Amino acid sequence: MEQKIVLITGGSSGIGKSVGNYLKSKGYKVYGTTRNLANYPDFKDFDLLELDVRDIDSIQKAISELLEKEGRLDVLINNAGVGITGPIEETPHEEILKTFETNFHGPLHMIKAVLPQMRKQGNGRIINITSIAGYMGLPYRAIYSATKGALELTTEALRMETKDFGIHISNLAPGDFATNIASGRYHAPVMEGSPYRIPYGNTLKLINDHVDSGSDPIQVALMVYCILNAKKPKVHYKVGSFMQKFSIVLKYLLPDKAYEKLLLNHYKL
Template sequence: MRQKIVLITGGSSGIGRSVGLFLKSKGYKVFGTTRNLQNYPEFSDFKLIELDVRDNTSIDLAINSIIASEGFLDVLINNAGIGITGPIEETPQTEIKKAFDTNFHGPINMARAALPQMRKQNSGLIINITSIAGYMGLPYRGIYSASKGALELLTEALRMETKDFGIKITNLAPGDFATNIAAGRYHAPANSASPYYKPYSKTLGIIDDHVQEGQNPIKVAEMVYKIINTKNPKVHYKVGSPVQKFSLILKKILPDKVYERLLLNHYKL
């Protein structure tokens, strides 16, 4: 049986690296991407290639090189993403654009580059890594929530548009996992002169605690493996703590203002 080819954006660390290692252990040939290959001279977990999801030229070069060497692209995992926190009023427009260029436009760019090959194969799977935060507007994480929520909806549409080509597309929304995302997240400065200073500072501490106390990202890798081996994947998958997944059920059944109050209490606002 032919070895299946998997491409994971943002594969050098965190969830992407965990998924890549797990799939490699299961016999898949894994390619991971990073924006700066020179930063990982000793990386040997799997093949790491340079790619920026915001740059269509680098995307085309990377995907064309994989197809040229392997002949197939079976699974694309759109994992690359960046965090962003801050009061919406005070978050610089350049940072908002950067977040959407990576978290939303990036997966679109990747899908556009991969779909012609998958259509030619009459097979393929695209997994968009979103976030449980994309199902709700979270205080001081509104831009991040919006970028991931937009990707969830885009995936719903793209599934229907590509259903006749043998291509399967799905969302996987993780909750909080113990990764280095906090280190790379953009934080709007907590300015003591800002009217948001106290609530934002408090919320920022809670957000960072959630990440530090998060689950092992191997759980995301196991879910990815399950999806790959599912004949007809669902539209949406979630992986996270029972509390995080239960919060989505509550959002569906509770009145909006009641759910909003729960969030305000959770963040002590």
């Protein structure tokens, strides 16, 4: 069987690195991406390409380099992403735009770049790493939720547009996993005198505690492997604790105000 070629954006750390190492152990040829190769001189887990999902020229260069080496691309995993927290009123709009550029526009740039090759091959798999947070508007995480929710919906349409090309596209929404995402997240400052100071400060601590106590990202890697081996992949997959996944079910079962009250109680607001 021909070795499958996988490209994982944001593959140098966290979930991306975990997925890359697991797929490599299963016989896949893995390429990860990072915005700055110079920061990873000793990275030996798998091949790294320099790529910024916000920069179309950077994307085209990396894809061309990969195809020159391998001649094909079987799997794209859109994993690169950034976090953002803050009251909507007090979050600088330039930070909102930056987050959408990475979490939403970035995956679209990547998909547009690989579709011609996958269509030429007559097959391909694309997995968009979204978030359980993308299924609901979370207080002080509205922008992050919006970027991931937008990607979930866009994938639904993309599947229908590409169904005749042998290309399968799925979303995988993780819950809280123990990664370094908090270190790179943009936090709107908790400002003295702000009407949001106390509730936002408390919520921010709760969010960080959830990440610190999150599950091993190998669970995401195992789910990615299952999706890649599914004959007919579904649109939406979730991976996380029972309550995180059940929270999505409750959103569809409960009246809006009842669900809102559950979230308010969870965040102690």
